[in-house]
Amino acid sequence: MAQEIEQQNGAASFAALKPQVVVPAGKADEAVQFYKAAFGAEELKRVNHAKRKADQETPLILCAELKIGSASLLVCDQTDDSSPVAGKEGGSGIVFRLETENVEGALAKAVKAGASQEGEITEEEAQEGSCCGGVLGKVKDPFGVAWIIASAAKVAAVEA
Amino acid sequence: MAQEIEQQNGAASFAALKPQVVVPAGKADEAVQFYKAAFGAEELKRVNHAKRKADQETPLILCAELKIGSASLLVCDQTDDSSPVAGKEGGSGIVFRLETENVEGALAKAVKAGASQEGEITEEEAQEGSCCGGVLGKVKDPFGVAWIIASAAKVAAVEA
Secondary structure, three states: OHHHHHHHOOOOOEEEEEEEEEEOOOOHHHHHHHHHHHHOOEEEEEEEOHHHHOOOOOOOEEEEEEEEOOEEEEEEEOOHHHHHHOOHHHOOEEEEEEEEOOHHHHHHHHHHOOOEEEEEEEEEOOOOOOOOOEEEEEEEOOOOOEEEEEEOOOHHHHOO | OHHHHHHHOOOOOEEEEEEEEEEOOOOHHHHHHHHHHHHOOEEEEEEEOHHHHOOOOOOOEEEEEEEEOOEEEEEEEOOHHHHHHOOHHHOOEEEEEEEEOOHHHHHHHHHHHOOEEEEEEEEEOOOOOOOOOEEEEEEEOOOOOEEEEEEOOOHHHHOO
């Protein structure tokens, strides 16, 4: 009942906010090693970019999930898809990933409040061991901060 | 005993990782309102910048702590002190704030792993209702990401 009312209002509750560091392509593994050494980060999972698996020696990292204390930090290689969050002048970019069961509602609410939607809502590639299957949309807020609103990771669904 | 060994190794455990959005001076209140409207953020506390309290109608926000889902997000007005995390071209900057009981050890470990320390370790101003009293250091990691390493918020200590 409460959930029903929430959805009518276009509201969404967020299961997680995960900051995502997007580093220049090919640097993500180095970044993961650095965060382990510098902050004692623990690597929970890593998903490589499918397109590079076959033809590249070092695959791009679509998403590595680290744990620092009790918090999640995602580290990703920059790809064509990550352009809205790309850092300037070859640097790193940061985007906040919000996970929710109601991606459309959350996006609509953010846009109504003044965020600009970037591109269409897409279905993330669900890959072996993926952290990233599900629906995903991107917005930029009025202060220039990039947000990804995505359905919560469903690792189990990938195995089907 | 375990803690003793940890400190000998220069290791530090982190109580929290709080992403901090540093917006152009004077915009933080607007940003807080936006995050409430867009993401249902809840404002837990707000500390204004002391120097502006007397002579400005709208005080700068040193730090507003928001809760989105179970995660913390800090929103701050840019001040002279926040230069290392300032956004380019008048935009917003993002810094990750790590809270720990062993600021010196954590900084030393990060620098040993390849981060550059920015400035000296400072004592944050402890103010009425402060979220920010305590020791604080800043580093930039090899990927251009800014980190604040700070002692965990001690609101109670401020009242003394």
